[in-house]
Amino acid sequence: xxxxxxxxxxxxxxxxxxxxxxLRAEYPEFQKAMYQLLGYGLNVQQSxxxxxxxxPMTVAQLEKNYGAAYxxxxxxxxxxxxxxxxxxxxxxxxxxxxxxxxxxxRMCSDxxxxxxxxxxxxxxxxxxQPVANSSANLAKEPQxxxxxxxxxxxxxxxxxxxxxxxxxxxxxxxxxxSENTIAKRSTESxxxxxxxxxxxxxxxxxxxxxxxxxxxxxxxxxxxxxSTLVINILAQFQGLAKSPGSIPxxxxxxxx
Numbered sequence: 001x002x003x004x005x006x007x008x009x010x011x012x013x014x015x016x017x018x019x020x021x022x023l024r025a026e027y028p029e030f031q032k033a034m035y036q037l038l039g040y041g042l043n044v045q046q047s048x049x050x051x052x053x054x055x056p057m058t059v060a061q062l063e064k065n066y067g068a069a070y071x072x073x074x075x076x077x078x079x080x081x082x083x084x085x086x087x088x089x090x091x092x093x094x095x096x097x098x099x100x101x102x103x104x105x106r107m108c109s110d111x112x113x114x115x116x117x118x119x120x121x122x123x124x125x126x127x128x129q130p131v132a133n134s135s136a137n138l139a140k141e142p143q144x145x146x147x148x149x150x151x152x153x154x155x156x157x158x159x160x161x162x163x164x165x166x167x168x169x170x171x172x173x174x175x176x177x178s179e180n181t182i183a184k185r186s187t188e189s190x191x192x193x194x195x196x197x198x199x200x201x202x203x204x205x206x207x208x209x210x211x212x213x214x215x216x217x218x219x220x221x222x223x224x225x226x227s228t229l230v231i232n233i234l235a236q237f238q239g240l241a242k243s244p245g246s247i248p249x250x251x252x253x254x255x256x
Contacts, residue, residue, distance in 0.1 A: 001154050001194075001230070005147040006033055008122065011140055020157065022164040022173050035176060037126075040118055041111035045128055049104045056084035056095035074098060107146060151241045154234065162197045162217070172196075175226065193225030207231070 006018040018030035062070045062081065074080060081096040108128035109118055118126050122144040149157060164171040174192040190196050198218050205218040206228060219227045 001157060001233070002148055003034065003146055004149045004153065004157075006030060007145045007147070008033075009143045009145075011142070021160055022171055023160050037109075037122065038176075040114040040126075041109040042107055042126065043109070044105050044107055045110070046103055046105055047128075048101045050099050050101050053079060053098040053100045056097045058093045058095055060093075062096065078102065151234075151237050154237065158195055158230070161195050165195075165197060166199055188223045188225075190223045190225045193227070195227050195230050196220060196224040197227075 003020055005020065008016045008018075010016075018026060018033055020030050020034075021027060057065070066073050071081065077100075079098050079100045081098055084095040084097040085092075086094055106128075108126050110128040115127060118124070119141055121142065123141040124130055126144055161173045164173060172190070173194045175194055177192060196219060198220060200216050201218065201220075203218070204221040206221045206224060208216060208218040210216050219231075
């Protein structure tokens with residue numbers, strides 16, 4: 001739901017854009033790439049990103065700008081100093097570079113057995129631990145970028161999922177089997193479905209909505225795949241992202 005697009009850029013200058021939209025012809029290709037990356041162990045990890053702050057300075061300049069206790073002062077703001085160059089006799093004083101470290105989240109894989117496949121198909125940037133001398137090979141490797149959705153765009157995506165499901169012929173967006181879907185829901189025909197929405201169908205429902213076109217859309221209480229989990233995740237996203245005017249007070253899945 002969260003990934004909107006995968007863009008793979010190749011060394012020859014060409015690009016492959018894979019949109020996460022079940023109404024588009026390339027959607028199966030997006031699913032194939034996404035599942036392959038997940039099979040490679042793609043996950044979100046926290047890492048420290050270091051950036052230079054300003055120009056190198058001598059100790060005298062650091063003390064002038066930040067005081068005698070500049071090391072502690074800078075550390076309190078997530079920064080430190082490292083040697084930039086050594087003193088060369090009396091002609092040049094040693095200088096030091098301020099480095100700022102920030103915590104960032106990145107998508108990468110730490111599964112060493114898939115390292116070569118990841119580099120070949122998606123590029124070494126997706127490795128949590130880059131291989132030695134990897135910077136020299138970056139120009140020869142593909143580069144992969146991900147675009148992520150806002151909370152509003154996740155609702156739009158679920159509208160696309162519903163449109164695909166209610167189209168003629170219908171297309172049901174499904175996820176890969178898991179231990180829960182195999183063991184606990186073996187008799188349910190929709191056990192792999194991301195979201196199940198019925199139109200004008202009488203049944204026990206988990207949620208129901210009457211549309212302006214006099215149609216009634218509902219999520220069944222049973223045999224609804226991951227529908228209840230999707231709604232719960234959306235509620236959590238909405239709570240995290242909520243700010244005045246950012247999202248409607250009563251959001252709904254957009255069905256066009």
